[in-house]
Amino acid sequence: MTGKSEKLISLLGGQPVIPVLKVKDAADAVPLARALAAGGLRMIEITLRTKDALEAIRRVAGEVEEAIVGAGTVLDPKQFAEAAAAGSKFIVSPGVTASLIAAQGDSEVPLLPGAITPGEVMMALEAGISFQKFFPAEQAGGTVFLRSLASPLAAVRFCPTGGISALNAPEYLAVPNVVCVGGSWVAPDEMIREGKWDMIESLARQASELKPI
Numbered sequence: 093m094t095g096k097s098e099k100l101i102s103l104l105g106g107q108p109v110i111p112v113l114k115v116k117d118a119a120d121a122v123p124l125a126r127a128l129a130a131g132g133l134r135m136i137e138i139t140l141r142t143k144d145a146l147e148a149i150r151r152v153a154g155e156v157e158e159a160i161v162g163a164g165t166v167l168d169p170k171q172f173a174e175a176a177a178a179g180s181k182f183i184v185s186p187g188v189t190a191s192l193i194a195a196q197g198d199s200e201v202p203l204l205p206g207a208i209t210p211g212e213v214m215m216a217l218e219a220g221i222s223f224q225k226f227f228p229a230e231q232a233g234g235t236v237f238l239r240s241l242a243s244p245l246a247a248v249r250f251c252p253t254g255g256i257s258a259l260n261a262p263e264y265l266a267v268p269n270v271v272c273v274g275g276s277w278v279a280p281d282e283m284i285r286e287g288k289w290d291m292i293e294s295l296a297r298q299a300s301e302l303k304p305i
């Protein structure tokens with residue numbers, strides 16, 4: 093395990109699920125992060141899929157001490173820099189590119205890049221990134237595919253995301269090269285829109301207690 097990947101796994105602190113969030117209104121970010129942390133999910137990913145995403149990250153980083161906020165759906169070095177400047181503690185990308193690898197080389201902030209094929213996994217590994225996102229997990233072959241990467245690419249650990257829910261998460265957590273899973277099921281759009289923070293806290297609590305099956 094290499095430096096920044098190790099740092100990211102230790103920040104995660106054994107949390108089994110990273111919520112993947114779409115925050116449409118920055119005003120929702122703080123109560124949302126507080127609810128998730130109260131339910132046991134301190135590390136959260138706010139995706140850059142909404143116009144308020146960077147402001148949401150800024151607010152959580154500044155106001156929610158108990159949360160560890162990262163940026164997701166980061167596609168290029170400009171977004172990497174903006175997300176890091178907003179206070180992201182880690183950066184998630186759906187894929188791996190040479191320019192994102194270069195951006196993380198110039199930054200203290202760890203990159204969790206997406207990879208599926210052995211070639212993509214090797215490209216990130218060559219850059220010293222041994223903790224990677226396996227995305228889109230279900231669509232790309234799920235746990236069977238992940239298990240088949242374990243022997244030839246033994247140095248790599250994964251956070252699978254894409255199509256994962258409370259139902260199949262335990263199967264993923266049982267795969268030896270899986271550290272945690274990511275998913276949006278913990279904070280559904282309509283619950284955020286309606287400010288159902290208690291329900292999100294309870295979904296987070298269930299997710300934080302998930303164990304390998």
Ligand code: 3PG
Pocket residue numbers: 112164165227253254255256274275276277
């Ligand atoms: C991601 O970016 O990790 C995915 O969009 C999350 O996938 P899900 O919505 O299927 O959980």
